[in-house]
Each structure stands twice: as C-alpha cells, then as structure tokens.
Amino acid sequence: MSRCVPLSLADEFVARHTCGPLIWCVVFLLRGRPPGAEELRRRVAARWAHLPRMRWVLMPSPGAPAAGRRRWTERSAFVAEHHVLRDPTGRTLEAWASGALTHPLPPDRPLWQLRLMPCPTEGGYGLLLRMHHALADGQSAITLMRLLLDGPGDARPAPARRPERSDPRRVAESYLRAGLAVPLPPGRGVEPALAWSPVDADMFRAARRALPDGTATTTETLMAAAAGALRGCFGDPAGWPGRGRVFTWVPVSLRTAENADELGNMASALRLPLPVDGDTPVARLSACRGLVDAFGRRALDLPWRLARLVRLMGPRAMDAVLARAMRPSHAAVSCTSLPWGRTPWALDGDPVARVVASSVVPPVGCCHFVLSNYADTPVVAVTTHRLPGDARRLAAAFAREVARLAECGAA
DSSP, rough: OOOEEEEEHHHHHHHHHOOOOOOEEEEEESSSOOOOOHHHHHHHHHTTTOGGGGGGGEESSSSSOOOOOEEEOOOOOOOOHEEEEEOOOSHHHHHHHHHHSSSSTTTOOEEEEEEEEGOOOOOOOEEEEEEETTTOHHHHHHHHHHHHOOOSOSSSSSOOOSSSOOHOOOOOOHSSSSSOOOOOTTTOOOOOEEEEEEOOOOHHHHHHHHHHHHHHHHHHHHHHHHHHHHHHHHGGGGGSSOSBBEEEEEEOOOOOTTTTOOOOOEEEEEEEOOOOOOOSSHHHHHHHHHTTTOHHHHHEEEEHHHHHHHHHHHHHHHHHHHHTTTTTTTOOOEEEEEOOOOSOOOOTTTTEEEEEEEEEOOTTEEEEEEEEEETTEEEEEEEESTTTHHHHHHHHHHHHHHHHHHHHOOO
C-alpha cells in the first residue's frame, strides 16, 4: 500500500528548482576495514526503516515538467539493496563526492543513497550519504548519521536562541539592495566542481578572536573567510562589472527543541551582504558581526510568509521567484555551517576520522562554502559552477584567510 503526502512549502520550492540535480553529499572517512555491503544494509534497515521520509518517492520525478504541484508517494518500505551500494576503489574521496553531486538519483525510488567505498590510500574507507534537497536539508544529515553510527551523543541539533527584535535597516537591505555577481569571463566553459580543504582547528578558534571586542560566531568567521577567499581569487569588487554588493545566502535552522530531530527542509535562508570590499581580514570580520543576529524570530519567518502568498498565486509565480533567486547577481555565494558535535563517532568500532559536507551544485557563476566541524577537525568544502579550478582555488584561499585572521587573533 502507498499513500500520497503533500509537499511542505519548503519542499515544494526546492523541488521546483531547475539549477541542477539538487543533490547534496556528506562524506565520512573511517579508519579500519570496510564492512560488507549486506552488513551495512542490515544496519540501515534496522535504524532508518521507521523514518517515513526515507520511504517517500517524488511525483512527478525530479527534472520532469510539473505544471501543477508535486506530491510525495509513501511506500511501505524501502529496499536496502537499492539504496545501500558498494563502489569499487580507485578514486579519492573528493573525486568520489564530486561525481556523486552531478549524477542523478533513480527517480522511481526514494531520493537517497548510502554508498561505501574502500579507500586504502586514505587510510580506511568512505561512507557517502547523498540525498535530493527536496527530501531533506543538511541538518537532517546530522540526525540520520547520529541514528546510524555509534556514540555521537552530542550531535543532536541544539536550536539556537533567536533575538526577539530585528534590525529593520539590515532586514530591508537583505531584501531590497541590488546584488553583484562574481565576474565570469565570457566564452569560457563552465562546469560543476567540488574541492575541500582542512582548516586548522586552533587557527579557526584564534580567527574567531581576531576582533578586540569579543569572539565572533562560527558563521560570522565563515562569512569573513569566504569574503577574503573571493577577494583573493577575483580581486577588489570595485573593479568587477556591474553595481551593487555581493550577497550570500546563509541558512538558519527553524527547528525547536520539540522537533530538533525532524527530517525535512526546516530552515530560513537569509540574504546577507558579504564584505568582499573590505581591505583587511579584520575589517571583513568586523563587517560580518551581528548580521545574522539582526534577524529576530519574526524576520526569519518573513521569507516563508511571502512564499505562502506566492504559492497561492500558482506554479508560474513560484517559478518566477525561483528564477530571480537563482540569478548570480541576486546572491553569488552561500555560506553554511554544520555542527557535527565534539564526540567521536564510530561504526562497529571503526572511528570516523573526518566529515565533509558539500552543498548542491549552484547556479552558473555561483559558489557555495560549507564548513563542517566534526570532533575538532574542521573542513571547508567549496562547490562551484564556474571555470575549472575555481573550487580548488577558493578552498585553498579560504584556509589562507583563516590563517591570516588567526595571526590577528594571536597578536
């Protein structure tokens, strides 16, 4: 038996995106000998079978035209053999994840996979969770892997406290100010790409202390380092074509203590100015201070209040809003921070050495930064849809920018 489930407002907007496969990935590097595929399938079936979302199929399928609204069809069970797969060795984890971002998921099944790959050259094996964004967000990945793996006691999402009031000036700037695209030379071929770079944990802590008036948040430091990476790779935006400021999307979870473990898309996306025009690392970090906190609870809900009105106007209105949101001049960047907890995770005694989360492939000309901090081993992953090599350059520049901020914090 199967039943139809209407898409939530957030799921519906995500499902209508047309900028690519809309698949995000999380890679886990574990030390030890890889388990057998059947052993892993049994564990997945035992720990995820009770989750309704893991049995949902999107109708019509992703990429298919949909003049009307889509729907979920809930199946009685998922077939573990279809979703838990073993890949041959031979590629690096980074190349493996990069290919997974652009390869569509089978449309007639629930839109997720857990893939296993031996990687002896990197000291163990990899687990790669990939899901269509319409099915779940990055915070859902933390919940899923906490259920699957052993020992992540502190990885349960902790809802952040939000201020009651908002800064009207900054909220208005977020929605009304003109944006600037990161320059892209004409006539050059573009391609989706993923690259990541480890970030020294001590340096990142020092970077957060670079300002004399207190410690910056992780997201503020992420934004400042991303701004410095863009400036280091593409120069002062005063010389870029066009007018306006560079803006970034910053997802903020709307989960509360009552639904902290709920799967799905439960976030608001803030459009914030990224201080690429700042001359120094400290100036860029100072410009990021308080940007997220300027959005109180009501302001965080404002995008979804507007989205409800747009949905009432019909699919064409939804598509028009999405087309505007995907313009590289509207928001050229996104910056996401995922807290994976301080407690080491394991799979049947094999410790997880590193976690790397990557975003979906962005619209042409854009780039996404995702910072994962698992057990004090932060890694930044950069996903681009730009010139070959841009993702690698930005990931390396991000790490250098953290080091520059750390020098200021240690001074």
